[in-house]
Amino acid sequence: MTIPIATVDRDTARNLFDHYRRQRDGIRNRPEMASICLICGSIHIIPKDGDAHKLVCRSCGFAFQRYTCDSCGKTVDSRDPKNHACRVCGLRVCSCGACGCATGSCE
Ligand SMILES: [Zn+2]
Ligand SMILES: [Zn+2]
Ligand SMILES: [Zn+2]
Numbered sequence: 001m002t003i004p005i006a007t008v009d010r011d012t013a014r015n016l017f018d019h020y021r022r023q024r025d026g027i028r029n030r031p032e033m034a035s036i037c038l039i040c041g042s043i044h045i046i047p048k049d050g051d052a053h054k055l056v057c058r059s060c061g062f063a064f065q066r067y068t069c070d071s072c073g074k075t076v077d078s079r080d081p082k083n084h085a086c087r088v089c090g091l092r093v094c095s096c097g098a099c100g101c102a103t104g105s106c107e
Contacts, residue, residue, distance in 0.1 A: 008035045008043050017041045020079075028077040028095075034066055038079050053091060065091065071098035 008016070013036050020027050020038060027033045034055065035045050042059035056063040065078035076083050076092045083092040089100035 008032045010043070013041065013043045024079055024081050027080040028066075028075045028083055031075075033077065033079075034075075037062055038064075069094040069096060069098055072096040 012032060016030065016032055016036055017038065020030075020033065020036075024038075027038075035043050037043075037045060037057035037060060039062040040057065040060040042057050044058040045055050046058055048054035048056040048063055053065050053067045054063050055066050065076070067076055068074070069076050072094060074094055074096065076094045078085070078092050082095055085091075086093050086099040086101060091100035093099045
């Protein structure tokens with residue numbers, strides 16, 4: 001399954017925005033968060049040109065990484081504290097431990 005950019009109504013977006021502004025853990029597990037900017041609350045999120053791993057907010061220009069892990073298929077989101085950045089490949093480390101590096105080559 002590819003990452004769908006779900007349509008979110010304004011009330012849902014507002015609730016999720018308020019929730020995840022305070023508590024970022026779990027963003028990766030909410031499909032709706034692919035469509036909500038955590039900076040300005042906009043729901044106008046589009047794929048970033050030329051970067052399959054990134055989405056960008058059309059309202060404020062904030063870009064973030066959100067994509068599916070190649071190893072386990074879970075969603076990885078750069079705004080989620082559980083998906084810290086890999087210093088080697090620049091992608092995020094999935095909760096399964098995989099990132100953009102060859103399997104097992106970085107911690
Ligand atoms: Zn924004
Ligand atoms: Zn994974
Ligand atoms: Zn890596």
